[in-house]
Amino acid sequence: MNYQRYIDWADDRIVEDSRKVILAFLVVTVLFGAGLGNISTNAGTQQFTTGLPAEEAFEEVNTKFSPAFSADTGSTQLIQSETNVLAKPAMLRMLRTQESLEQNDDLRVTSTSSAAAIVARELNPSATTTEAQIRTLERSTDSEIDAAVRNVADNPQFTGLLSNDFNRKSAAASATIGVVTHELPAGLSSGSGQGGDSPLTDIQRQTEFTVDTTGAGSLTVFGAGILAEEFSNVVADSLILTVPAALIFILLFLSIAYRDLADMALGLGALFMAIVWTFGFMGLAGIPFSQMLIAVPPLLLAVGIDFGIHAVNRYREERENGTDIGRSMRITTDQLLVAFGIVTGTTVIGFLSNLSSDLPPIQDFGYVAAVGIVFTFLIFGVFLPAAKVELDRLRERYPIPTFSQRPLGSEGSRLGGVLRGGVVIAERAPVVFLLVILVVTGGAGMYATGISTSFSQDDFLPPEDNPDWIESLPEPFAPNDYTVTETTNFLDEKFTSSQGGDVTIYVEGPMRSDDALEQIHRAGEDPPDSFVREDGRADSTSIVTVIMDRAERDPDFRALVSRNDHNDNGVPDDNLEEIYEYLLSSSSRSQALNYITEDYRATRITYQVEGDASDSAVTEDAQTVADEFRFEATATGGTVVFQAVSDVIFESAIVSLAIALSGTAIFLVFIYWVIEGRPSLGIVNVVPVIVTVALLAGTMRYLGIPLNAITGTMLALTIGLGVDYSVHVVHRFADEYHTADLVTALDRTVRGTGGALFGSMLTTVFGIGVLALAVFPAIGQFGILTALSIVYAFLTSLLVLPSVLVVWSRVTNVWPGDFRSLSRRRSVLPGDDD
Known part of the structure; x- marks a missing residue:
């Protein structure tokens, strides 16, 4: 499969038609901008x-x-x-x-x-x-x-x-x-x-x-x-607090990474364009903005910043060697369009794995994030290089201020010396080091099996008391006055007794059937541990208790019940329609209709549950009771619904993780088979990602952060984000290994790509880490975990991956020149001597 001709076509458009490319992207930005006004909001647990x-x-x-x-x-x-x-x-x-x-x-x-x-x-x-x-x-x-x-x-x-x-x-x-x-x-x-x-x-x-x-x-x-x-306000306040802070950190670290005002302006413009495209798409597609989608802008910033720094840094490497503008950008895009494409593919797989969830907000999150990453690829893979070409051509004609154009991590720099620590380990003891990493990864994975799962209103509400520094912020950054959390905590403290609430069994079936009421009565015998007992039976209310209550007060009705109660237990088991008709024609009508429908086809039973019983125990016991009915019976109620969501979150986290990991591995194996003729490099690429996922999952348990509606997506997203770093390292290594020995290829990789990764890591960690400032607790946890996942991905890519590549080279017996050499062809780039 000769994909190179498509890369060459893109190279030509970027270098030769840079102005047309810029104009086309600006027009599309205006079109997507029209959709921003159509964005609606959706907040809270109902979604x-x-x-x-x-x-x-x-x-x-x-x-x-x-x-x-x-x-x-x-x-x-x-x-x-x-x-x-x-x-x-x-x-x-x-x-x-x-x-x-x-x-x-x-x-x-x-x-x-x-x-x-x-x-x-x-x-x-x-x-x-x-x-x-x-x-x-x-x-x-x-x-x-x-x-x-x-x-x-x-x-x-x-x-x-x-x-x-x-x-x-x-x-x-x-x-x-x-x-x-x-x-x-x-x-x-x-x-x-x-x-x-x-x-x-x-x-x-x-x-x-x-x-x-x-x-x-x-x-x-x-x-x-x-x-x-307050559910809605917490979203707005979180954005007001985190977006300015994120911008400050992003500007600070981008200034360090780019060290040039004009280049930084290009990078920021591209980031802004990615946000406009993504949210404009949401407005045009009618996808409401929910708490889940607060995480999308930081994720786009994370990938966009990474792409931008890599593109500019790689271009500067060529320019530092004395190569002209057009040829430098051709070499850059010839390599990075492939790398960006691999990163985009794997990241999209990680995000789209969330479509396996049964929860619509998580599906929307995965869909929007995936679309946003594709937009980010187009903007930073095509628009930014074209804009950079046009900027540098203008610099040759006009006195545009130019600062440092030296690439990060260049040879001789202090940063370059630090970054090659993984290469030193790989040279001396790669196998021993990998065995240690294997033990650490396995231990972290086993420890992570104890992660808790939760779903409650508290995940979507601010803490009862915000930190003093948040309360002292001036307008418009000062958050709203929140009272709900304090109120709900007060209610929990004052009104949670031994009877902690109730669950409902919803029964559908022919309630005229002679044994219909007997089924309800028998279900209350020998109740499970989480149900409140009263005289050895479950404390419940139902159409049976309505009948008994009426019989105590109404002699005529008591006689009717007695005539149709063959086993003398107070529950009629014959002529039930006559029993119901009597109730519905009496003063007990409204009470009876609270528990049975007028067509006698459905009923409900409400059971009181113990206050100290866990939601999972209550739900399991309620389902056990529901299974005892011969009719179709469903356990429901607030507790059961929230536990069902919690179970779905856990299932979604595991399923999406499996899909993301397997899908990413298959994709990488295929891609490296196509571009390098070495499918085993795809497996190498996944190793640091697995280590990152295990470390993050273990950290979640250690920090006491549960899998909830927001953080439940983290494990799959870690694959999507973490593979970004490892792809850049592996792809650059393969490119360098065509012409250099193993250690030299690794050294060039960690100095060049590692420098860009370092700048990207700092910028995105602090840019996303500011989500910890959000008054929306779950988003704060998401920000902390995302920042940690990026740090782990950076460290494993630069420390673990060199040793993996060394072992891979030994096992496969691959040496320079053995590649299919399709990914980088300097000898046939325009301007080269044939």
Whole structure:
């Protein structure tokens, strides 16, 4: 396969038609720039749960067990914290706040509830309005109120609104929750995740303002709308903090790498062009910007900076030898277009491996990043060289200021001496060194098997307390005031009791079948460890508990149930349709429809779970219970959905790693067979990447960084980024090995390519490392891990790879001149003597 003619064609366009190339790229930039205005945003956890079976079941539960034709509603929590929220003054504050909210038409309040309202109704059953409840409490004595609190202490609706420290004897608790229900002007998803724009946001912010103006300082407003707003704000604040910092570091290290103002301007312009093309493509393709995609610009910068420094540095090497502009660039692009193409191919494979994930945001990330890398290849492989040619031709005609044009790592420089450390090891003890690396890699890989996996709202929210230096930043860098994390931590602390939550079993089947209710009843026997027990059975609510509750209060219904209960366990097992019809025609209709559909084709059972049970244990136990049903049953609920996402993240990380590694290896073997006739070089190329992945995975466990929605992509991305460094070394080595001995080829490689890699490594490590400043925790972790992966890739490429190449040369018995010599043909470049 003679690919060289295509490289020659590109060389001609870059050198001979440089102005046309520049103009074409600028026109395309304008076209992509038009798409920037179409970019939308998508934030929060909801985007990750879409499409999962547990989430689909959760959606069906919320849809089927809501009142038919009811208005869309949303709820706001009023969190009250005082010395004793059950004292008369505190309860009056809560009720007066409820009353002020009910009177504000803009808030579209349909109902309010609180522990204070329950106590007031206990004192006066006819106090059905908030106004009447306030009057009742105002007229009651403290001792009467305390007695009423003790009377309702067995009511789970009452205790469910109180903090864990509720003391029945002293009628005291330090916190309580009131609930305000709003009718919404637009639909609101009832999924388990939150994020994006929410119709509740404006209402809840108005609610917050109203509560503040009433002087109820002990009350905090919380809800899905506020949560959604902070999910979005954290993305914007992270960008505002990290982008300027990244620019500062990039400018600093690019100035060191280029050491020439005009060259640096070209590099920065190309980076800007890559960002515009990528995000313009997103806008034109209708791909929303999510938290996952915050990582795309740094990744493009990492590869773009690497390409730019390599192109300019390689060109300077030829220019330093006295070669003219056109011939120097032909030699540069003749070599680097191949290297850049290999890097692009392997990096794209690493990114596209994320398409194997079942999570749409991770798929979008892989797709956008892959497209962006292709754009980066075109811009830095074609546009930048053409612009550099045109710039240097202008320098010959005009007095454009020129600073240092000496390549990094040139012979005799201090940097060059440091970089050849790997060559020294390779000369003296390559086999021993590789055996040590093998042990370290194996140990790191084994240690990494203990990496944890997580998926929670905390991954998408800022820390409760930002560092002082962030809080002291001036506008526009100062972040928003975040309250959600503090509120959620308070709720976890105060309201997480032995009953830590619930899970739902969604059952679809003929609920008229005689054994339908018996299946539900049997499922509660001998419950798993994570389920709360009550009298030896699982603590649950279902259509069975609704029937039992109605039977206790209604003699006629009790007789009906008894006639159709053949085994006398209180659960009817005959004429179930008649049982259901009685319930739906009684005052228990709304309660029954919370657990069974009107067509009697689906039901749900809610089980209480222990507060100290892990999400994985709860999910596994819920699935075990669901499997006991003869009908189709699905375990669902917030806990199950989030655990399902966590499981998918882990599976995606492993699958994408396997795809990226195998795909990269196959690609490299093929490419080196085509360009050098030595497919074994492809395997050599992968060795430092494997070491890098193992070291990074071990570091993740050591630092306590879990595989979450963001960091779950890191292992595959490490292959995509790490192979960048090893490809440059191997390809340059193969090129030098055509005409030089083994040690000389290695020496030239680490001095020339190693110098460019060093400049690229410093720039990208600090440019991406600034993501650690993000107020979005998962992105901060992503930045740290990406920076570490680049450092590891740099070190393994310059320290490990020389020894691997030496051993490869011995094993394959390859010597200079044995190559197919297709990648570099100075003797046939235009301007050479034939």
